[in-house]
Amino acid sequence: MDRIKLGLAGIGKIARDQHVPALAASDDFELVATASRHGRVEGVTGYVSIAEMIHACPQVEAVSLCTPPEGRFEQAMTAIRAGKHVMLEKPPAATVSEAEALAAAARASGVTLFATWHSREAAEVDAARTWLADRRIDAVRIRWMENIRQWHPGQDWILAAGGFGVFDPGINALSIATRILPQPLVVLHATMDVPANRACPLAAAITFRSGEAAVDACFDFLQTGGQTWDIEVDTDAGMLRLTHGGSRLELPGEPLVSGSNDEYPRLYRRFAELVRSGESDVDLRPIKLVADAFLVAERRVTEPFEF
Ligand code: NAP
Numbered sequence: 001m002d003r004i005k006l007g008l009a010g011i012g013k014i015a016r017d018q019h020v021p022a023l024a025a026s027d028d029f030e031l032v033a034t035a036s037r038h039g040r041v042e043g044v045t046g047y048v049s050i051a052e053m054i055h056a057c058p059q060v061e062a063v064s065l066c067t068p069p070e071g072r073f074e075q076a077m078t079a080i081r082a083g084k085h086v087m088l089e090k091p092p093a094a095t096v097s098e099a100e101a102l103a104a105a106a107r108a109s110g111v112t113l114f115a116t117w118h119s120r121e122a123a124e125v126d127a128a129r130t131w132l133a134d135r136r137i138d139a140v141r142i143r144w145m146e147n148i149r150q151w152h153p154g155q156d157w158i159l160a161a162g163g164f165g166v167f168d169p170g171i172n173a174l175s176i177a178t179r180i181l182p183q184p185l186v187v188l189h190a191t192m193d194v195p196a197n198r199a200c201p202l203a204a205a206i207t208f209r210s211g212e213a214a215v216d217a218c219f220d221f222l223q224t225g226g227q228t229w230d231i232e233v234d235t236d237a238g239m240l241r242l243t244h245g246g247s248r249l250e251l252p253g254e255p256l257v258s259g260s261n262d263e264y265p266r267l268y269r270r271f272a273e274l275v276r277s278g279e280s281d282v283d284l285r286p287i288k289l290v291a292d293a294f295l296v297a298e299r300r301v302t303e304p305f306e307f
Contacts, residue, residue, distance in 0.1 A: 003030040004085075004275055007053050007060040009075060010067030011039025011046075013152075014089060018118075019066055022264035028272035033057045050075050054082045062112075062275060065089060068155075070162030073098040076113075080105045085112040087271045090119075091171050091287050094162040103282040113280045114271045117175035121266040122246025123259020128233075129180040131251060135235040137181065140208075140215040143230045144173040145223035148202070154307050158200070165192075165200025167290045169229075170219035174286040176231060176246050183211030185285075187292035195305035202305060206293050 006029045008019055020041055023031045033045050035053040040046040047053035054060060062085040065072055069091050076093075079086050086106065092115035093099040099115065106113035119125070146169055148158070157163045164171065177185060185208045192201035202222060208215035229245040238252030248258045274281055 004028060004061050004272060005030050005032045005059050006062045006064060007033040007035060007050070007057065007084075008041070009035040009050050009053075009063060009065045010089075011036035011041060012066060013155075015039065015041075015066040018264040019064060022268050025265065026268050026272075029062070029268055033060055035063075050078045054079065054084065060084060062087065062271070064271075068157045068163065070094045070157065070160070073102065076102050077105060080109050080111055080113070083109060083111060085114075085271075085275045087114045087116060087267070090115075090117050090175065091164060091168075091290070092282070092284070093287070096284060096288055096291050099282065099284050099287060103280065106280055106282075110278075112271070112274045112278070113282055114267075114274050115282045115284070116267050116271075117172070117179075117283070117286060118263045118267055119172035119175050119246055120179050121263040122176070123262065124242060124249035124257060125176055125179060125246045127249055127257070128240060128242045128246075131240060132180055132233060132235065133182055135182075135237055137183070137211060137213040137233060137235055139213055139234040140177070140181065140210060141232045142173050142177060142215065142217035143228045144170050145218065145220040145228040147223050147227065148221040149307055150227075156307075159195070159198040159202070159305065161199040163200050164290065165194070165198070166202055166204055166219045166221040167200075167293075169221075170204065170217075171286050171290055172245070173217065173219070173229070173231065174289050176242070177210075177215070178283075178285040178289070180231075180242070181210045181215075181233075183213070185210050185215060185289055187289055187296060190293040190297040191300065192293075192297045193300050193302045195303060196301050197304040201299075202302065204293065204297070206289075208289075
């Protein structure tokens, strides 16, 4: 089967760390061009924008966007209107209404839109979902705490309006929670700590319900030392612990299982399936929960933050 010719937009950290290696190993895609103002991929023709890339390289069939969420709407619209299939890094857009408009535009243009959630592809997420499916859920604790200076050095956009702040990683936890919990999550209360010189929170706490279960989530962007990407679920059959971003699973009475990282190869395999079957996959539940948290949040202004 012919490989799908792909253009990669926004050559920054995640494009270099994950997308380029996944594409190099892919039987489904051929990376034929990039669109980035400064970033380049060795051996691949680079353009400064998606519009220029599509104009110069009409053979591009699909575009994968690794730019920050703010500004991605116009970039994705440009590709969709040109009849290209589109894959979006998480979060899919800066707002829910942008993401919904992209889904409608993709339907109207007859192209695939894939709003990815890479953490859902972590090794043990599917097993956690299967184990929880028939259990009574009593309580859930989400702890997503990492060091912004280690993982996002100098990324000022992440704390600017539309950058999601601590929800840039935190939305990964919500993408897993919405996948593994049998009942929908409902936002009840939230607090957000926003540095005096920034627009988005560096820390947040959210209380949800999922069915009858209380769900308590803590997000922190200033965690030094060990990093924490864990979800614990108390059930009628004991506690499930899904840790290390979804790659390790502890179940009551069973040995710990730990899988290797295959998140981005899985995302590109899924994108190819969607393109070939003419379908889209746009699940907006994680971004809706973040938007709801912003609606109800009590905001506390904290010390200015510099990288
Ligand atoms: P990044 O290192 O800042 O790279 C993003 C690239 O997008 C930049 O290098 C820049 O390249 C381009 N860009 C276009 N408009 C921009 C703007 N207004 N401000 C800044 N850059 C702009 O960011 P990243 O860490 O790769 O994250 C990009 C997306 O991937 C985010 O949605 C993030 O949530 C997601 N993601 C990141 C990680 C991670 O570990 N970093 C993991 C998973 C997912 P040019 O200057 O060349 O145009």
